Amino acid sequence: MTQNPPLDCPIRLSNVVKTFGSIKAVDGLDLDVPAGTCLGLLGPNGAGKSTTMRLLTGQAIADSGELKVLGFDLPRQSKSARARMGVVPQLDNLDVDVTVEDNLKVSARLYRVKDVPTAVDRALALARLTDRRKDAVDELSGGMRRRMLLARGLIHDPDLILLDEPTVGLDPQIRTQMWTLIDDLRSRGKTVLMSTHYIEEAERLADDIAVMAHGKIIARGKPRDLVTKHAGVLTAEVYGPPDHLTEVRSQADAEGLRSRPAGPAVAIVGADRDRHSFIPDEAIWRAATLEDVFVLLTGEEAE
């Protein structure tokens, strides 16, 4: 087993396929994550994000394709890769009856950390839970538990961090707290792969976004570049009765413009390219967003 020098690409997946029965969860996935960047894996539920995460942690074995993580071949050298990888799961799986401190100690031992007390103190400080170290996890609030999950994933100061839907189900205030912590990782030069289906989260935290649908990457780029490429500059939102909205969408199609439902409205993407001025005067104009890109590419409503 060899340990490679610092890598340009801590994650390198090539033509990875994973099926569950007749369902292709991951379908020819190619994905590179450059060192020191935060890649947002953005996709609707069922896009294959969680399966991709499980493939990276060796909890799922690909049917075919090549997976290299931190220079180690998966699944053969998965254990070595996991030693340098931190994972923050989507679901809270802390030991609720055990104290905060003991949860972190166990994690430090699982990662073979040599100086457990120092690692625990550092993790507690990161999660801002130093004064709650003797409390059972059950006594913590939801936000504290999320911070603790993050701290637990970082207990061994990993080179690569996998965040699986890190703020799913959290209220906006706690989500913002988590974003601050995640942003701090990015500023410290850690390599982060973050799966999310929250547009705002990807937009705020990711240097690069890969939009995933049906098990493969369908678009990749910096948030602003993705918007410019797929959604143009301006989006017009037209409100009105259903018949009117249907008519507007037909006209948009005829003009070669892409449109999508946006709650009670129709959003006409790239509306600045409307040559025949069919867009009604009452339309609301706004800058195109990543949400426009997401919905256009995946066909799913954004969250």
Place this chain on the structure above:
Amino acid sequence: MSKDPAAMRRLEPAAIMGVMSREVANFRTFWKATAFSSLLEPTIYLLAFGLGLGTTIVTNVEGVDYVEFVGTGMVATAVIFASALPAMFGTFVKHRFQRTYDAILAAPVDVEELVTAEMLWLALRAAIFGCFPLLVTFAFGLDPTWGMLLVPLFGFVTACGFAAFGIAVAGTVAKIDQFNYVTTVVITPLFLVAGTFFPINQLPEGFQVAAQLNPLYQLVELVRGAAFGFETVDVLRLLGLIVFALVMWRIAVRQLSKRLID
């Protein structure tokens, strides 16, 4: 800060100890209740069977006071109930409901190490709890012997097998309700045909042969050997229990791997 990842091998003691440290941390939160029931249960059984049955219907069996016969036999009962059942329910709950194994397997721990650690921890616990009936029986008149110092070892080896059996079952069933089949069809018969409450040689020949294949019966005989005098055949009994534990361990690794790794 952490160990060189390039040096990672199979069945690392550090990984096994890491998983066991999690079990210890959790056990510290509920050990009192478990220890209480482990002490009380044999006491109740001894009062009911040993004093109740023993003073009214049976006074001694194979030259041994009935209360001592039951008390030594109950070591096996304590071992199976402290290993197989917690392994079945604990493994299932940790996998399906608490998602504990997702966290452990995200660390540099593989399923083989996870199963080994769970099995060893449960066996350690069961070996200690398995001694409780013996301690209670002292109060009912059983004389301590040097051979009894081996009882924790016998209990540990047997409990490894039954803990691994429980893990394998948890890695096989689809729903927690299906444990009912296992307890009814496997555990209860093993428990009843182990020679705990009555001697096996009173049973029809078919049952006697079946009892020889019952690891619990072998444990009962070993414990009685420790209390009343070993026989040469006891070496074979211990070897049989070691083989049972090894076979169940490999089955548990295979079944839980299937369940945990997609």
